[in-house]
Amino acid sequence: MHIKWDIQGLLIYLTLAGYAAALVQLLRKRKTGAGRGGLAFAFLAAMASYITRWVLSTHLPMQNLYEVFLLMAVLVWPISLLTEHMQKHRSWIMQAGDALIGVLVCFPAGFIFSAALRPLPPALQSALFGPHVAAYMIAYVLMARAAIPAVAAVVGHYGGQQLIEAERQSYGIAAAGFPLLSLGLILGSVWGKLAWGDWWGWDPKELWSLACWLVYMFYFHWRIVHPRLYIRTRLWLVITGFGFIVITLLWVNLSRLFGGMHSYAT
Amino acid sequence: MKTILVRYLSLNLALFFILLLILFSITGAFLGADKAKLFFNSPPLAIYWFLLAALFIAGFVGYRPLRRRPSLLLCHAGCLLVLLGGLWGSQAAHQLRRAVGWEPKLTKGTMLLRQGHRSRQVFQDRQKGVFELPFIVHLLETAVTYYDTPSIGLYNRAGKLIGTLPAEVGSTQSLSDPPLTAKITQRFDNLQLQRGKNGIVGTEGPTDRSNPAYEVLLTDPEGQESRHYVFEQVEPNFLPNARFLARYLPPHTPKEYKSLLAIEKNGRIVCEKTIRVNHPLCYGGYHFYQSTFGQDEIGPYSGIMVVSDSGLWGVFSGYALLTIGLFGHYWGLPLHRRQQQELPDAH
Numbered sequence: 151m152h153i154k155w156d157i158q159g160l161l162i163y164l165t166l167a168g169y170a171a172a173l174v175q176l177l178r179k180r181k182t183g184a185g186r187g188g189l190a191f192a193f194l195a196a197m198a199s200y201i202t203r204w205v206l207s208t209h210l211p212m213q214n215l216y217e218v219f220l221l222m223a224v225l226v227w228p229i230s231l232l233t234e235h236m237q238k239h240r241s242w243i244m245q246a247g248d249a250l251i252g253v254l255v256c257f258p259a260g261f262i263f264s265a266a267l268r269p270l271p272p273a274l275q276s277a278l279f280g281p282h283v284a285a286y287m288i289a290y291v292l293m294a295r296a297a298i299p300a301v302a303a304v305v306g307h308y309g310g311q312q313l314i315e316a317e318r319q320s321y322g323i324a325a326a327g328f329p330l331l332s333l334g335l336i337l338g339s340v341w342g343k344l345a346w347g348d349w350w351g352w353d354p355k356e357l358w359s360l361a362c363w364l365v366y367m368f369y370f371h372w373r374i375v376h377p378r379l380y381i382r383t384r385l386w387l388v389i390t391g392f393g394f395i396v397i398t399l400l401w402v403n404l405s406r407l408f409g410g411m412h413s414y415a416t
Numbered sequence: 417m418k419t420i421l422v423r424y425l426s427l428n429l430a431l432f433f434i435l436l437l438i439l440f441s442i443t444g445a446f447l448g449a450d451k452a453k454l455f456f457n458s459p460p461l462a463i464y465w466f467l468l469a470a471l472f473i474a475g476f477v478g479y480r481p482l483r484r485r486p487s488l489l490l491c492h493a494g495c496l497l498v499l500l501g502g503l504w505g506s507q508a509a510h511q512l513r514r515a516v517g518w519e520p521k522l523t524k525g526t527m528l529l530r531q532g533h534r535s536r537q538v539f540q541d542r543q544k545g546v547f548e549l550p551f552i553v554h555l556l557e558t559a560v561t562y563y564d565t566p567s568i569g570l571y572n573r574a575g576k577l578i579g580t581l582p583a584e585v586g587s588t589q590s591l592s593d594p595p596l597t598a599k600i601t602q603r604f605d606n607l608q609l610q611r612g613k614n615g616i617v618g619t620e621g622p623t624d625r626s627n628p629a630y631e632v633l634l635t636d637p638e639g640q641e642s643r644h645y646v647f648e649q650v651e652p653n654f655l656p657n658a659r660f661l662a663r664y665l666p667p668h669t670p671k672e673y674k675s676l677l678a679i680e681k682n683g684r685i686v687c688e689k690t691i692r693v694n695h696p697l698c699y700g701g702y703h704f705y706q707s708t709f710g711q712d713e714i715g716p717y718s719g720i721m722v723v724s725d726s727g728l729w730g731v732f733s734g735y736a737l738l739t740i741g742l743f744g745h746y747w748g749l750p751l752h753r754r755q756q757q758e759l760p761d762a763h
Contacts, residue, residue: 269563269669269671271670272670272671272672272673272692272693272694273693273694275672275693275694276694322750325746325750326746326747328742328746329739329742329743329746329747332738332739332742333739333742336735336738336739339731339735340732340735341694343703343728344694344695344696345693345694346705347524347696347703347705347707347721347723348723349728349731349732350502351449351453352444352449352450352452352453352456353449354444354445354446354448354449354452357441357442357444357445357452358441358442358445360437360441361438361441361442361445364434364437364438364441365438367434368431368434368435368438371427371430371431371434372431374427375427375428375431402445
């Protein structure tokens, strides 16, 4: 447990409070826009915390899990607004899901991961460092958001048009995230070639990332093979994809079972 | 009927092959990198890769929607190129090309070069031994820089650290327990100790050898001085009557490793580059990477990893096609459709 008493840590707790307040408001009122104030506040606090981290670390703060979770806390609200705008669809469930994602990424950043500043090792001093991690983090937030309607439909036992609508929504967001997920994988591979000599090193994290990418690929192919059937299976595939992301981010990074070249990221 | 059958078969086979690769990837993740590499290069998996490549080609030929949509075509052509590039660059393909009489090419190996030395020999592994490159690699210069600075630690006889001072000539530190002043008075590149009138004295030795060391002057409150010599590469031992021990504390957070390499072919230098992590040298079908760095009594040495570039352009071209295809399909097409839908409203 790492409780952070500095200004940057306190900003994370404010972010967490903002997301939690938004979640409570949305669950109580069950009305679109109920938690908007909380989400906006959380975004501003997360942004302030991230900028503070950037100033303190003197390099792009994407080096370890603490920093990337902080980045995800910043990304939640802008991505929510963007996808709402693109899909021309708003719902309190999606916004509650956004707030929940915010809480889930802020909690480990605030209480579990160490905030100790570390200098950038030579391998991370690359122009591909920022784009690789940023592409992944945006994709992860999008895929997490794609899982919200899927989980809502599965848990809420949706049927008929409601089920189809939830899947359509889920697909739209997953489709937006998939090129970024691929870009993250590709940039990582190109970077691996420049830094370690191999464009693919069979490292556990690489393999989990590939498995995660393949689950979404399976989902997109499944939609083509069965254009009108197995809607629930599609939703489960989006949820499975998100489960793989969680494994890639947490288990692979934290577990001693998966020691590899990406161990500096913990 | 035939078209429907081809579509059904190719798409379901694609699903089956993706599912298999998901299972292989999860298995490989639990095996660890070394075993996973062997697993993915094993004969059954080689069959899988060839069948997957064949499925892509069959898809292009038999599945018309793939040809009709440029973005989808790019995605699949990209994947195929990555796969073919990977196969072409694999160790098995290198061995196969050598067996059929192509010019032998190293897949991967390491050169250990000392500063100022040159070689064409690359060590592969115990089984394959040494490979000779068709050119010579010179290591003109090698260096490592650190985020932190080296320091000298002073310890009492109980082994307790009583103070540290930056390893720079002139740096001074006052100690309270026991009351002492420590000062670094000299640095030597090759320290040689000689017995003089006032005890052991350090002098600078010949430049062809390396024995970096510092002279630390300890002064007690009565003004009594004692000289200590601190070696960078040798662990110190307590002398029988010494009250203190000084130890060199090297920096431990590397910022950058770099080596200036030159390639010599037919008696003349054809290429020169400073390689660092993320900045390899590419020459003659090989990439040269800064891999390790070390220093001993003879001087600094650098481990240079040499990797074949075979198949790399296939892989990178595949990546480019895949990226363009995916962004075109999932971002470009929906945006285009949206614009098309909005056009009538504007009128």
